[in-house]
Amino acid sequence: MKNIWISSLFIVLLAACQQNTDPKASTAPEESLYQKLTGTWETTYLKVDVRSAENKPDSSYLLEVEEGEWERLYRVKPNRTYFSPDSTFRTVHRGIPGNLMSEDRGLWNTFGDTLMIIQPTKTSQFKVAFRDGKAHFVGLTDFDNDGKADDSYYAIRRFIGKHAYE
Numbered sequence: 001m002k003n004i005w006i007s008s009l010f011i012v013l014l015a016a017c018q019q020n021t022d023p024k025a026s027t028a029p030e031e032s033l034y035q036k037l038t039g040t041w042e043t044t045y046l047k048v049d050v051r052s053a054e055n056k057p058d059s060s061y062l063l064e065v066e067e068g069e070w071e072r073l074y075r076v077k078p079n080r081t082y083f084s085p086d087s088t089f090r091t092v093h094r095g096i097p098g099n100l101m102s103e104d105r106g107l108w109n110t111f112g113d114t115l116m117i118i119q120p121t122k123t124s125q126f127k128v129a130f131r132d133g134k135a136h137f138v139g140l141t142d143f144d145n146d147g148k149a150d151d152s153y154y155a156i157r158r159f160i161g162k163h164a165y166e
Contacts, residue, residue, distance in 0.1 A: 033112070033114075033128055034109070036130065036135075037083045037108075037110065037115065037128070038083050038084070038085050038162065039159060039160070039161055039162040039163070040081070040083075040160040040161050040162075040163060041080065041081045041082075041083070041135065041157040041160060042078050042079070042080050042081075042157060042158050042160050043078045043080075043081070043155050043156070043157050044067040044078060044134065044156050044157065045065065045067055045154075045155065045156040046065045046154075046156075047063070047065075047153075047155075048143045048151055048152065048154075049062050049151065049152040050062070050143055050151045051148075051150040052146070052150075063143075075095065075096050076093060076095055076096065077095070077096065077098070079091055079092060079093045079094075080092050080160065081157070083108055087108055087109055088105070088106070088107060088108070089105070089106060089107070089108045089117065090103060090104070090105050091103065091104040091105075104119060106118050110128075113127055113128055114126065121145070122141070122149070124139060124140075124142070124153075125140075126138060126139035126153070133158075134156050134157060135156070135157045135159070136154070136155075136156055137156075138153070138154050139153050140152060141153045
């Protein structure tokens with residue numbers, strides 16, 4: 001009886017360890033974060049907790065912009081970031097009529113689930129996760145340009161397309 005039980009256990013373990021031989025099963029590797037981010041992304045939600053603006057005491061503030069509020073509250077279009085395959089990026093900030101208000105440029109790269117953004121005056125890192133077809137960016141950055149990467153940053157971006165700059 002003991003041999004039957006051991007033989008049965010061995011067969012179950014062997015079957016569990018075998019690879020899926022279904023020819024319809026996908027064997028394509030999952031895209032890397034770099035591949036997923038390459039293209040154009042539009043910010044739909046932004047929340048930044050600025051710890052102390054310009055190193056002044058009692059100057060903390062919270063910036064939160066929901067989708068649909070960009071134009072109504074701030075008279076701007078949601079910013080767009082272009083992650084190019086050559087590791088350069090460009091973030092464009094436009095006013096309501098479409099006029100260019102400002103632009104950030106620099107280099108980008110990924111390491112596992114982390115995006116690194118390198119600009120002439122600062123470097124930032126964000127953990128990136130994908131949910132509901134959108135990319136969620138979380139990290140600390142120098143949002144207020146006071147020289148300290150102490151501002152808590154959370155953004156949700158929607159993928160626009162693989163095309164480069166507009």
